[in-house]
Amino acid sequence: MAKIGINIATGSLQKEEMIVGIDLGTTNSLVAIIHPESRQPVALKEHNSSSLVPSVVHFGDAGIVTVGEQARELLVKEPSNTIFSAKRLMGKSYNDVRNNAHLFSYKIIDDNTDSLVKVQVGDKFYSPVELSSFILKELKERAEHILKTPVTKAVITVPAYFNDAQRQATRDAGKLAGLDVLRIINEPTAASLAYGLGLQKEEEKKIAVYDLGGGTFDVSILQISNGIFEVLSTNGDTYLGGDDFDNIIRQYWMESSGLEKEVFENDKQLLQEFRLAAEAAKKALSKEDNFSVTIREMAFTITKQQFETLAKPLVDKTLHACANALKDAGLTQQDIDTIVMVGGSTRVPLVKESVAAFFGKPVHDEVNPDEVVALGAAVQADILAGNNRDFLLLDITPLSLGIETMGGLMDVLIPRNSKIPIKAARQYTTQKDGQSGIRVSVFQGERDLVKDNRKLAEFNLSGIPGMPAGLPKVEVGFLINADGILVVKAKELRSGVEQSIEVKPQYGLTDEEVEKMLLDSVTHAKEDIATRALVEARTEGEQLLASTEGFIAKHVQMLTPQELQDTAAAMQALQLALTMEDKDLIHKKIEELNEVSRPYAERAMDEAVGSAMKGKKI
Structure with missing residues (x-):
């Protein structure tokens, strides 16, 4: 007998399982679904609480991990055990983040290598994948609690500028949290879907997505045609966001109070009180003309006009990025049909007015800017669930494809659910001095060790001239053509030695076998x-x-x-x-x-x- 879940909150009958949309953000994260009755996207939240879960992880005594609001409250008290902005470390090595390492209050390991960065908490070492998986697990449990039904499948969003390594890291984090990640989609694409853009096949549009979050800013120029989203350009600043708007108010008050800088260095609690009051001021000034507050018996005020004068240089910085994005896409302001606003900081009236003036047309901000990306991910999830028949999904690869690397690990070049035709390549090198050949073994599957996946083909790239280990550059390229035929090529770039092999379509797996491989990958993720x-x-x-x-x-x-x-x-x-x-x-x-x-x-x-x-x- 099949079990039917009933959601106490909505009183509606639930399906056995749902595919959720997840916005894994730098500052906040959230989950959304398409409501089974209204068929509208909604962000999940408990009664009278926010849909936003702060992307903060705290490690307590006896290995207790807390995520969200509770963890955020410990940022000041226990900075070295409280991890924020893990998303900025995704797919990065220490060499990538060394210039900004001072901005993190926790310990980032400097092992001077190009391997993935690690965070040290006590005597444990965590990768950004593990840190993000704690946030995703919290979101999964929250969704299950609200929906009263298991949640195992998700669509997760990432910034348009995320590279292959960062997307793969996001996929791994989902898998570790017990989620089968059906798609990784770009945040600007998700925001556009939330506004119903691109859902009509004949629609042709150019869209600017202006995304000003808590800690990051980016602008993406998209082109939609035949339901296909193409990112033409992206620009921004990964260290500019709502926090900076709070900071300018805080600085203004700190200077007017005449308190020395040392006072704040010695009293972190006072610094936090100023920060929270500044955040409250920014929010209030979106609706009011004045704001007043008392901090430790000192009175502070700020007017909307004063705030806008202070904020103008920050807003100008974002408009400069918009101009660069247009230039890269080879377009002018007049070419843009629609402007979509994303991120809580776009609620600042000055931001909305400046962006509308820059593009010369009104902006779209009807959908809650904090939730718009997650809502769009839910629209995409609904399409994947087969509930939205009007939307065409291109043919996709059923399982990930990759090659075996040192230690018998699977290195994925084409993640499952990638649209085909598709091309991907990555560079490898030799492990031993004078090594003259490299064996390329091609595997299909979702497990981390190749022994648990299915071998499709193998060939040797021989005749590599003798060089010290690490010097040869061997590029392995995968190409799946429109018929689903996989061609694998390996080429040593310094000498030009190359070899290729063709692997036949669909790799003879039944749907049941594919399903089993996916299930295994989630159950064995940990x-x-x-x-x-x-x-x-x-x-x-x-x-x-x-x-x-x-x-x-x-x-x-x-x-x-x-x-x-x-x-x-x-x-x-x-x-x-x-x-x-x-x-x-x-x-x-x-x-x-x-x-x-x-x-x-x-x-x-x-x-x-x-x-x-x-x-x-x-």
Whole structure:
């Protein structure tokens, strides 16, 4: 007998499962669905509460993880255990974020490599994927609580400028949270769908999506034709948002109060009180002409006009980005048919007026700007569920396609549900000096280890000229043509050696087999990600041992006896850690070996630079 879920909140009969739309934001995140009765998109929320869940994760004693409002309240009290803006770290290495590392109050690991950045909390190490998965899990549980029905499938939105690695990281986070991620869609596309744009096949439009969130700003120019969304250009500033509008009010009051900067450095609570009051002022001035507040018996006021004078340079910055986006798309303001406003900060009247004046036409802001992206994701989810028959979905790949990399890991080049025809490529290199061949093994499936996926093909790229490890550049490219035939090519870019293979369409899998592979990927997500993290940590550790050994053999005369002794001990400790099943321990020993070797590695670098300056060969 089939179970029927009844939603107590709406009293409506529920389906066995629903596909939800999720906006995973830098500042706030939320879930939306298409209401089964009204057929309209709605953001899910408990009675009298907000639909927004702050994208903040707090790690407490005994491994207790809290997400959302409760965690946000601990940002001031426990900054090193409270992680915010994890989205900014998605798919990034330390080298990508080093210039902004000071903006984070928690510890970002500087391992000077191009591997994915890690965040240290106590003696545990978390990747941005794990951090985002805690937020997604909270959203999933919240949705299940409100809908009284299981939620296992989702459409998740990402910024238009997210690259392949960042999109894959978002997919992995969903999988780790127990969600089958049916699609990753661009935030501006979702916002347009929420306004019903692109739902008519014959519609041809050019749209500007202006998205000013809590911590980030971006503008995207889209072209819609035949129900297909194409991003023509995107521009913005990942460190400009509503927080900056709060800051200018806070600065204005702090200067007028005559309090020294040191007072705020020593009293974080006072700083937070100013910040919250400034946020309240910004919101009030969207409707009122004046705002007054008392902080610790000091009275402060600000008028709408004063606020707008202070805010104008920030708004001008966003308009400059709009002009650049138009230029990149080869368009003028007159070419844009519709302007869609996204993000809570677009409620500031000055922002709306300035954007409308810039484009020379009124802006769309009827839909709640905080919810518009999630609502659009719900529209897309409804199309995927087959409830919206008017909308054509292009043919798609049923399962992810990728190749085997070190440690037997699956590296996905084409994620499942990608529209075909599609092309994707990625560069790899050799692991050993003088390696003359590379084996390319092609797999299909959603698990992290290739042994759990289905092998489709394998070939050797041989004849690579002998070079040191890491020097050859082998580009592996996947192309699926309109008939669903996959062509895999491998080419060594320095020498031009290449080889390709054709893999037949649809790969002979029945719907049941596809369904089973997807189900397995979700049920085994936790152990898969743990295994992947362990394999990656071991690979990183082995590479560090090999490079340290090579370095010492070459520069032994530069090291003091003490340094040699400390390095040997650190190497031995790392070697031992590699034999254990504990990724945090391996990362810890990698960090310790890096600490020991940093001083003499820097000396060697200085000496090499000095020799080069004198014209000597290094």
